[in-house]
Amino acid sequence: MIVRIFDIIIAGLLTGGIYSLIAMGFSLQYGVAKVVNIAHGEFIMLGALLTWAMLTAFGINPLVSLAICGPFTFIIGFLIYRTLFTKLRTSSPSPAVFEGNSMLAAFGLMFVIQNIALIIWGAGMRGYSYLNVGVNFLGTVFAANRLVALVAALVIGVVFYVIIMRTRLGKAIRAAAEDPATAGLMGVNINRVLALCFGFGALLAGLAGVLVSMCYPIYATMGLEYTLIAIIVVVLGGLGNIPGSFIGGFILGLIGSIVSSWQPSLSIVSYYVLFMLLLIVKPTGIFGK
Amino acid sequence: MRILEGEKVTKYFGGLAALSNVTFHIGKGEIVGLIGPNGAGKTTLFNLISGALPTKSGTIKFKDEKITGLKPHQICRLGVARTFQTVKIFANMPVLDNALVGSFFGTPTSMSSADAAREAIESLELVGLSAARAIPARDLTLANQKRLEVARALATKPELLLLDELMAGLNQTEMAEAMELVTELRDKGITIFMIEHVMKAIMGTCDRIMVLHHGEKIAEGTPREIAKNKTVVDVYLGA
Amino acid sequence: MDMTAFASKRFLVPGLVSLILLVLLATSPLYISSYNVILLAAILMYIVLTVSWAFFSGPTGYLSLATAAFFGVGLYTTAVLGKALPLLAVVAAGGLVSFVLAFIVGAITLRLRGIYFAIFTFGLVELIKHALLFWEITVTGTRGRFVVLVGNNTIYYVVLGILVLLLLTVYFVRRSKFGLAMQSIGDNEDAAAHMGVNVTLVKVITFAVSAFFIGAVGAIMATRWTYIDPYVAFNPLFSFLPVLMAIFGGLGQFYGPIIGAAIFAYLEELLLTKFPYYYMLIFGIVLVVVILYLPDGLIGLIQRARQRWQKGGLTGKHANT
Numbered sequence: 001m002i003v004r005i006f007d008i009i010i011a012g013l014l015t016g017g018i019y020s021l022i023a024m025g026f027s028l029q030y031g032v033a034k035v036v037n038i039a040h041g042e043f044i045m046l047g048a049l050l051t052w053a054m055l056t057a058f059g060i061n062p063l064v065s066l067a068i069c070g071p072f073t074f075i076i077g078f079l080i081y082r083t084l085f086t087k088l089r090t091s092s093p094s095p096a097v098f099e100g101n102s103m104l105a106a107f108g109l110m111f112v113i114q115n116i117a118l119i120i121w122g123a124g125m126r127g128y129s130y131l132n133v134g135v136n137f138l139g140t141v142f143a144a145n146r147l148v149a150l151v152a153a154l155v156i157g158v159v160f161y162v163i164i165m166r167t168r169l170g171k172a173i174r175a176a177a178e179d180p181a182t183a184g185l186m187g188v189n190i191n192r193v194l195a196l197c198f199g200f201g202a203l204l205a206g207l208a209g210v211l212v213s214m215c216y217p218i219y220a221t222m223g224l225e226y227t228l229i230a231i232i233v234v235v236l237g238g239l240g241n242i243p244g245s246f247i248g249g250f251i252l253g254l255i256g257s258i259v260s261s262w263q264p265s266l267s268i269v270s271y272y273v274l275f276m277l278l279l280i281v282k283p284t285g286i287f288g289k
Numbered sequence: 290m291r292i293l294e295g296e297k298v299t300k301y302f303g304g305l306a307a308l309s310n311v312t313f314h315i316g317k318g319e320i321v322g323l324i325g326p327n328g329a330g331k332t333t334l335f336n337l338i339s340g341a342l343p344t345k346s347g348t349i350k351f352k353d354e355k356i357t358g359l360k361p362h363q364i365c366r367l368g369v370a371r372t373f374q375t376v377k378i379f380a381n382m383p384v385l386d387n388a389l390v391g392s393f394f395g396t397p398t399s400m401s402s403a404d405a406a407r408e409a410i411e412s413l414e415l416v417g418l419s420a421a422r423a424i425p426a427r428d429l430t431l432a433n434q435k436r437l438e439v440a441r442a443l444a445t446k447p448e449l450l451l452l453d454e455l456m457a458g459l460n461q462t463e464m465a466e467a468m469e470l471v472t473e474l475r476d477k478g479i480t481i482f483m484i485e486h487v488m489k490a491i492m493g494t495c496d497r498i499m500v501l502h503h504g505e506k507i508a509e510g511t512p513r514e515i516a517k518n519k520t521v522v523d524v525y526l527g528a
Numbered sequence: 529m530d531m532t533a534f535a536s537k538r539f540l541v542p543g544l545v546s547l548i549l550l551v552l553l554a555t556s557p558l559y560i561s562s563y564n565v566i567l568l569a570a571i572l573m574y575i576v577l578t579v580s581w582a583f584f585s586g587p588t589g590y591l592s593l594a595t596a597a598f599f600g601v602g603l604y605t606t607a608v609l610g611k612a613l614p615l616l617a618v619v620a621a622g623g624l625v626s627f628v629l630a631f632i633v634g635a636i637t638l639r640l641r642g643i644y645f646a647i648f649t650f651g652l653v654e655l656i657k658h659a660l661l662f663w664e665i666t667v668t669g670t671r672g673r674f675v676v677l678v679g680n681n682t683i684y685y686v687v688l689g690i691l692v693l694l695l696l697t698v699y700f701v702r703r704s705k706f707g708l709a710m711q712s713i714g715d716n717e718d719a720a721a722h723m724g725v726n727v728t729l730v731k732v733i734t735f736a737v738s739a740f741f742i743g744a745v746g747a748i749m750a751t752r753w754t755y756i757d758p759y760v761a762f763n764p765l766f767s768f769l770p771v772l773m774a775i776f777g778g779l780g781q782f783y784g785p786i787i788g789a790a791i792f793a794y795l796e797e798l799l800l801t802k803f804p805y806y807y808m809l810i811f812g813i814v815l816v817v818v819i820l821y822l823p824d825g826l827i828g829l830i831q832r833a834r835q836r837w838q839k840g841g842l843t844g845k846h847a848n849t
Contacts, residue, residue: 036643038650087820099643100591104775105819107593107768111812118805224764228651235647265662272655276636279648283640339722361721370722377719379712390712393705395724402705445724 008257014146016253017153018208022226023233023245024160025204031240032177032197034095035085036103040230041223042113043073043202047209048218049117052126062130062214066152069206077202080109081195089194110223117220125219149211156207157246160200164242173197177240225268232275238285248286291353292317292449292480293338293369298347300333300504307333308504310347315449320471320481322491322512325501326524331484332374334501335451338482339371340364351449365395370447372438374454374484380427387426387437388412388444395445412440416470432463439470443479450474452483456490468494492516500524553688557681566752567797569684574773574793575786576691576745581770582785583698584738587714588731590642594633594649596766597656598626598739602746603753603761604660610676610750619686619747626743627736634732650767657762664758672757675750686748694741699782701737710734765808769796772815778825788826 022044029037047069054060054068085102092098131145164170175183176193184190212218212226233252237244252271259270278285293315300308308330315321323331336342338349340361349357356364370391379387388409392400400408413419416436421429426437435455442450452471456464464487471494475481485491491498492512500508500521508518515521553572557565577595585592602622609618633652637645664671701707709730712720721727750756769792777788792811799807822829 036647084816084820091820096642100589100646101819103591103643103646104771105816107771108812108815108819111768111808112816115805115809115812119809225654228654231647231651235644263662263666265658265665268658269655269662272651272658275648275651279640279644280636283644341718341722360726361718362724362726365722365724373719377716379715379719381715382711386708386711390708390720390725391723393724394709394726441723 004261008261009254010142011260012254012257013250014142014150014253015256016250017150017157018211018249019229019233019253020157020246020249021153021204021208021211022230023237023249024157024242025201025208026227026230027201027234027237027240027242027245028173028197028204029201030234031242032173033081033085033194033201034089034099034102035081035106035198036099037198037201038103038106038227039110039113039223040201040205041225041227042110042117043077043205043223044209044212044226045117045218045220045223046076046113047073047206048213048222049121049126049209049220051210051213052128052218053121055128055130062128062210063148063152065210066207069210070203073206073209074199074203077205078195078199080202081198082191084109085198086191086195110227114220114223121220123220125217127217128213130214143215145214149214152211153208156204160204161243161246169196229271232271234285235275235278235283236285238287241285241287244285244287251286290317291315292351293482294350294353295334295338296348296350298334298337298349299345300330300337300342301345306504308337308501311501311504311506313499313506313509315480315482317448317480318475318478319496320475320483320494322495322498323482323484323501324486324488324491324498324515325507328503329501330504331501332453333504335371335453335482335484338364338451339369362394365445365447366397368397368446368448369451370395370442370445370449371451372435372442372453372455374457376431376434376438378426378429378434378437378441380425382426383423384413384418384426384429384437385409385422387441391441391444392446397446408446409440409444412443415443415473416440417466431458432460435459435467436470443474447479449480449482452481454484454486456485456487464490550692554685557684562680565680565684567794569680569687569749570752570797571790571793572684572687572691573745573749574769574796575789576687576694576741577766578770578773578777578785578789579691579694579698580738580741582774582779583694583701584734586774586779586785587710588734589714590638590731590735591646591771592649592735592738593646593764593767593771594630594652594739595742595770596762596764596768597649597652598630598742599746599766600653600656600758600762601626601629602743602748603750603756604758605743606747606750607673607675607756607761615678615682615686615748619690619744622747622750623740623744626746627740630739631732631736634735635728638731638735639728653762653764653767657758660758660762672755672760674755675753677754678748678751683748683751687745690741690745690748697737697741702782706730706733768815769811772811772818774825776814776818776822776825778827778829780824780831781827784825784827 022040026037026040029035029040050069050072051062051065054065055062084105088102088105089098092101131148133144134141135144135147164173172188172193175186175188176190180190233248234245236252237248255270255274256267260267291314295311295313298308298311299306311334323334325331337344340359344357348355351367351369356367379390389405392405392408410419413422416439418433418436418440421433426434429437455467459467468490471481471483495512498510498512498515499506500515502524507524508515508521510518556568577599581592581595605622605625606618609621613621637648709725712725713727713730717727753760773788773792774785776792777786778784796807818825
């Protein structure tokens with residue numbers, strides 16, 4: 001019985017790690033750059049597909065892909081914000097209008113990125129075998145690739161947290177999140193900081209995509225589900241609350257694991273039910289104000 | 290008869306107390322003024338009365354019935370109407386339609402379309418806007434937009450009218466007309482509770498005045514008493 | 529409310545045009561090929577989806593991304609009930625189930641800020657899809673269903689009927705007391721609430737009514753597919769396309785969404801089989817471009833161009849307003 005519970009917890013943490021990463025990325029984009037990036041999942045998909053492509057074409061190790069896909073998605077995210085969303089921000093008459101318009105623009109972006117991927121790679125499902133060996137950990141056997149994914153997620157998450165909390169750039173980001181106007185007056189280059197945040201969000205998504213590709217199937221339309229998970233975690237942890245997203249990811253992973261052990265095909269449904277309950281009872285999230 | 294009563298009304302925004310234990314009452318047929326420096330909590334009090342915001346603690350009663358916790362549209366239908374500090378007219382609708390919203394939806398008993406239309410037109414006449422009835426509201430001058438807000442509120446046939454800084458932005462003539470309108474409304478049987486910064490308007494029209502400062506009621510009395518009240522004078526002239 | 533506008537010329541001309549169009553559309557199966565009848569039915573379907581979407585999201589300002597969910601519910605109602613009930617009853621059932629679903633979702637989420645509503649409606653499609661998948665896997669043991677077959681002309685006439693009903697509803701609601709309430713909410717929700725408008729109830733009812741038509745048209749269009757499973761029925765594309773069409777056409781005027789839908793529906797049907805990914809890619813780009821540069825849509829663009837042309841024609845300079 002205890003072993004069973006242990007299984008469930010570890011399995012939950014394994015998925016939770018990836019959820020945390022994508023949630024933090026989304027939180028950066030919504031909390032700071034104020035964009036509800038519906039296309040977030042597409043960057044995850046890009047990370048996953050590129051990793052697969054580089055592995056099969058050039059034999060590049062997925063862990064090395066982290067160093068390639070990350071910067072790649074970062075640059076794309078940064079450029080998209082600099083061009084599309086900055087223009088939208090300056091031309092929107094109010095923050096509420098910008099919120100709606102940027103969400104719609106991101107919706108359009110989702111179709112653009114997804115279909116580019118479909119044109120290049122088609123709709124088929126792919127996967128690869130990497131570290132698919134069993135590792136004996138405290139009496140239970142887990143796939144090595146999942147453990148590696150968890151460790152990578154934790155490392156990336158912690159590094160990110162440290163950057164946000166301890167560096168000057170992090171301070172600028174937090175200032176911009178609280179009050180963009182004042183931060184601008186204090187000498188923070190708002191346009192650059194917001195674009196960097198959006199880029200970092202895309203970076204986290206790309207990295208998460210690499211990790212996902214190690215453990216799960218890869219296909220061009222996989223993004224949407226991850227976007228929704230990111231949204232649910234972010235609402236769970238409190239909109240704009242980055243540490244909340246980090247913890248929330250693990251909480252959701254655990255919930256999914258618990259539900260899966262009872263009824264595997266209900267895990268996604270349980271996420272939405274949780275989401276609905278949150279909206280009814282506490283829309284500001286467990287850690288929100 | 291006390292038409293409005295507040296008992297230990299409290300509201301927090303985060304850690305900041307916007308209103309602390311404010312107890313007050315308004316008698317039927319009075320014109321009561323609410324003054325205080327910026328940030329004293331005046332509009333917050335109005336927001337709590339009209340149901341726009343929930344109270345942290347304390348009760349508010351209208352005609353002896355508890356209204357704390359009700360939604361704005363319910364409070365409106367009970368007979369409390371208000372205007373807003375930043376004018377919130379329906380900018381894209383014609384002037385008449387603005388008043389119609391009030392008479393269609395905000396009255397204590399529902400009316401037929403014909404009656405509602407008549408009420409709306411009468412409200413516009415009362416404030417002097419009936420000639421402008423077809424003009425889009427956004428094309429009105431500020432003074433007229435404020436008149437429209439009053440007309441719209443009147444169309445809901447209120448017993449209590451909350452006016453939030455009606456005089457702000459008006460010139461001397463417009464202010465005199467506004468003060469006349471306020472007394473006219475009271476003569477028609479509507480109780481008035483008004484927030485103001487313009488002392489002349491307050492002193493001239495109000496029966497009683499309440500003073501808020503940092504969320505607390507610091508004084509209450511007739512205009513003469515308030516003008517002589519040391520605490521009030523200090524608050525306005527002091528640091 | 530000023531009713532004198534009805535008798536004016538401005539009303540007479542569009543009224544006559546609409547009547548002529550209706551007659552043409554009603555008799556078209558007599559003189560166009562069966563393939564074109566279905567093509568026209570698809571275009572009319574998109575007009576229904578777009579106008580329904582605009583009917584709610586336009587006046588209230590709440591962005592709904594749930595169109596695909598209600599459409600899918602309609603599709604599935606037919607898949608489940610198609611063989612058991614007469615066609616029109618199934619279509620009505622599809623509409624009704626969507627209505628109830630929208631009412632519940634609206635009651636929960638329309639009290640919250642617009643962004644929560646938008647996000648929730650976005651996720652609704654996936655939620656229902658997964659819930660149905662679970663149901664089929666664990667309860668019924670089947671995966672997908674076969675749909676009852678119906679003739680092309682029947683499909684066409686039902687869709688046309690739904691569209692006419694929708695347009696009449698929109699037209700008369702806009703001019704009714706309810707329409708005034710809707711408008712006041714879109715103009716200034718706070719003020720509307722303070723003037724006695726039960727804001728949440730109005731939003732929920734509007735949302736549910738729009739969902740009725742989306743579900744009904746989904747129910748009839750289900751007969752175009754012979755086999756439906758949750759993946760086929762719940763496709764985010766059907767949330768995306770009406771938004772694109774309405775925004776492109778322009779939300780300011782009554783007929784903006786209709787024109788936007790007609791253009792893109794035709795393009796979609798044309799390109800769907802030949803260039804499936806390319807056309808979706810282009811539509812995505814179009815949406816982004818429209819949001820950036822054409823906030824009032826195509827109709828707004830035409831109106832502004834006409835105004836400038838008129839002013840230029842009179843004096844060559846800016847007229848004093």
